[in-house]
Amino acid sequence: MTVQSIDYRLLDYLNNIIYSPETAMLDRGGLQESENRLADTMDVLLKFILEERTFANELSSGNIQRVRTPSPENTICDPIKSVYRMLQHLIWLMDRITAGDYEQRLRFSNDLSSSFNAMLEHLVNLAYLSYHDRLTNLLNVEGFDEHCKVLLENWPADNKYFLISININDFRRFIMLYGPEKADWFLVKVANFLKDICENREICARVNADNFLCLLRGESIHEIMMRLHENEQKIHNYITFRSRLFHYGIYEVRDIHENLRKMRAYAMFAGVNACSNADGFAVFDGMLAKRYALENSILPLFSHALKNNEIRVYYQPKIDSRLDVIAGSEALVRWTLPNGEVMRPNHFIDLLEKNSLIVLLDFYVLRKVCQHIRSRLNHHQYIVPVSVNFSRVHMLDTTTVPQMVSILQEYNVDPQWIIIEITERVFFERMENMIKMIQCLRKAGFRVSMDDFGSSYSSLNFLKNIPVDEIKIDKLFFDDFDTDERVRLLLSDVLTIADHLQLGVVAEGVETEDAVIFLKQQSYVMIQGFYYYAPMPEDEYNNRLDAIHIH
Structure with missing residues (x-):
């Protein structure tokens, strides 16, 4: 008998009372008041313990780990320890009953009954915790899934x-501004808000962090x-720093027999897409269903795409505002699918990041950029520094910088030709780790650029504390x-x-002549945007660089 099977069997027995159709909607107090069902379960558990000594011994040994719900350890630690101790005592009592005379049996039987009732109370508490x-x-x-099954099976016509x-907008920002204790307080307020929303035959749950379901x-x-x-x-009434508190993903249940995990995934996928909608709502409709199917087909194809160079590096030039020539570029990616469709990064980067596959893509792009630079150097052709994006996933990995250095050494490329771009938001999420990483990068000879400056929470004062180059x-x-x-x-x-701090500046997304004229009137700045160039394949980019060299 495995540890996992023991844990499931125990909870399944408890489910006989707790999540039967008759008692599924009872609260914790209701469970304890349901004396008849508790008595039935006591009989079942006692028979189970008497017949399954292996089960009881495994429990009492403390080897069982709860596998049903990944809750924090302290959530279930004390109830389970209490059950272990009680089961050990029950086993000892049963042994005494078997071996003793009539008076001893009578005394130990009363003790057994009392101990079993106490153990059952802890088991009910444990079952409650395992579902809350x-x-x-x-x-x-x-x-949530257990209750949903009952509700949907009794669906009113x-x-x-x-x-x-339901997700809280910018919850990380809330934690940063108010601290974790205030964040927990606010989560409880949100939970109470959701309880108030739910009416008869409706339920709500907390999935994780700031993600809730109804x-x-x-x-x-x-x-x-x-x-x-x-x-x-x-x-x-509880929070004033944002006008829209939540974003909502909505999935209409059309088939009560549909897999609940899939339905949750559909609603959550819609919720992710709701972030970019002005009203904060997104419905899982036909269009989102196609996108969901596309994104879930990406992961199996990704490894094959890397091996077969189906992911191509594009370059978007940066223009020197004084000389009006290409003085740098940013490496971007385009993925050509087997059906010939070219997929832009906003359709797959987030998905790769969630699955930590973005690490492979980042190093793949760096390698391709180094190949490009080495090829031009070998032919004595004009080169400019290239910016390569690196994800937040790298920030806790101490092997990231050594791997970067190893790739550059493989192609004999000097780090001065590579600028590492890290998005601004990452600096706030892991400030300490971020500073250490930047120091390592700069020590290795790389320049570091803070991407998307001004899109999140940065202030001008913030710049003096972060050792970036650009x-x-x-x-x-x-x-x-x-x-x-x-x-x-x-x-x-x-x-x-930025000029006073001796920081380089790149203006990204510049598309109008007025913006270009304004930037040229300022201190030195690099201009990147469609006004000059859209991202282009490597061959076209090489031709642009060659044209500069010719003149």
């Missing part, structure tokens, strides 16, 4: 069910959206450049301070 979130007391994923994924009834998607939006206003001004600054004078003033201040 420790912080918020909402259901966890497994408890006059209602539709909708599975809702199963709600309604006539239409519009009705559900209005209900969520109206109720969200109530929680604004900042890339986010393209969002240039979206309203022609109409908002404040953007011009802010950009002017950023460029002046």
